[in-house]
Amino acid sequence: MAKPWLLSELTYHEIKASLPEVVVLPFGATEPHNLHLPYATDTIEADVIGSAICEEAHKRGARVLCLPTIPYGTETNQMAFPFAMNLQPSTVQLILRDLVQSLERTGIKKCVILNSHGGNAFKGLIRELYGQTSVHLFVCNWYAIKEGYDEIFEAKEDHAGELETSILLHARPDLVHLSRADDGATRPLRFEALRNGWIEVSRPWHLLTTNSGSGCPHRATAEKGRKWLDILVDRLATFLVELSVSPIDDSFPFEPKGTK
Numbered sequence: 001m002a003k004p005w006l007l008s009e010l011t012y013h014e015i016k017a018s019l020p021e022v023v024v025l026p027f028g029a030t031e032p033h034n035l036h037l038p039y040a041t042d043t044i045e046a047d048v049i050g051s052a053i054c055e056e057a058h059k060r061g062a063r064v065l066c067l068p069t070i071p072y073g074t075e076t077n078q079m080a081f082p083f084a085m086n087l088q089p090s091t092v093q094l095i096l097r098d099l100v101q102s103l104e105r106t107g108i109k110k111c112v113i114l115n116s117h118g119g120n121a122f123k124g125l126i127r128e129l130y131g132q133t134s135v136h137l138f139v140c141n142w143y144a145i146k147e148g149y150d151e152i153f154e155a156k157e158d159h160a161g162e163l164e165t166s167i168l169l170h171a172r173p174d175l176v177h178l179s180r181a182d183d184g185a186t187r188p189l190r191f192e193a194l195r196n197g198w199i200e201v202s203r204p205w206h207l208l209t210t211n212s213g214s215g216c217p218h219r220a221t222a223e224k225g226r227k228w229l230d231i232l233v234d235r236l237a238t239f240l241v242e243l244s245v246s247p248i249d250d251s252f253p254f255e256p257k258g259t260k
């Protein structure tokens with residue numbers, strides 16, 4: 001049975017009958033994830049989370065549609081590893097601009113970019129598009145949502161750690177080989193200002209990690225992955241429902257004029 005919240009499963013017949021109010025555009029990546037998770041980890045996460053949040057929003061009455069996931073992202077700092085399939089930020093910008101133009105021609109006004117990959121930086125990209133399109137763009141870096149994280153997970157997440165491994169154990173256990181994983185140890189930065197995050201740098205991943213993993217995956221479980229997905233789905237579906245019914249008036253996305 002076709003899922004009515006996934007464009008890839010619909011026909012023109014359904015789209016002709018009714019356009020969605022909100023679309024979700026997921027971005028993944030193709031890159032190594034320690035020795036135990038597949039190259040498509042970020043893409044699988046984008047697929048799973050994109051579909052699940054749109055399904056839940058659909059069940060709550062929202063007119064939402066999830067687009068197919070872009071399976072590549074920016075990998076300039078992982079390129080010492082084989083098959084870290086890079087799109088330069090300027091290329092991602094062109095892809096986003098072209099897809100947003102297609103949405104605009106379709107008559108869509110609200111688009112949520114669902115980003116699964118830390119190497120993609122969409123905030124600057126949507127700033128560049130601001131004023132050039134009538135589509136309102138929103139960005140969700142779902143891995144950056146921290147509220148409630150410490151109640152489920154023990155290790156800090158960075159790349160192929162406890163969080164990502166738990167999600168894959170839940171969604172695609174057939175692709176996880178946890179016994180192969182190293183412990184995700186990382187080399188410390190030389191400068192205090194960098195360690196504290198006062199100064200940022202694009203970290204060369206082959207110097208930071210041993211096998212591309214940053215963060216310990218060994219306490220990951222499918223149950224932790226399911227719990228975290230439940231939290232994400234509830235939060236993000238709530239947003240999609242609110243966005244779906246919100247009129248685009250003069251003060252969108254702020255409260256209407258006259259509201260205290």
Ligand SMILES: [Zn+2]
Nearest residue numbers: 041042160164
């Ligand atoms: Zn990842």
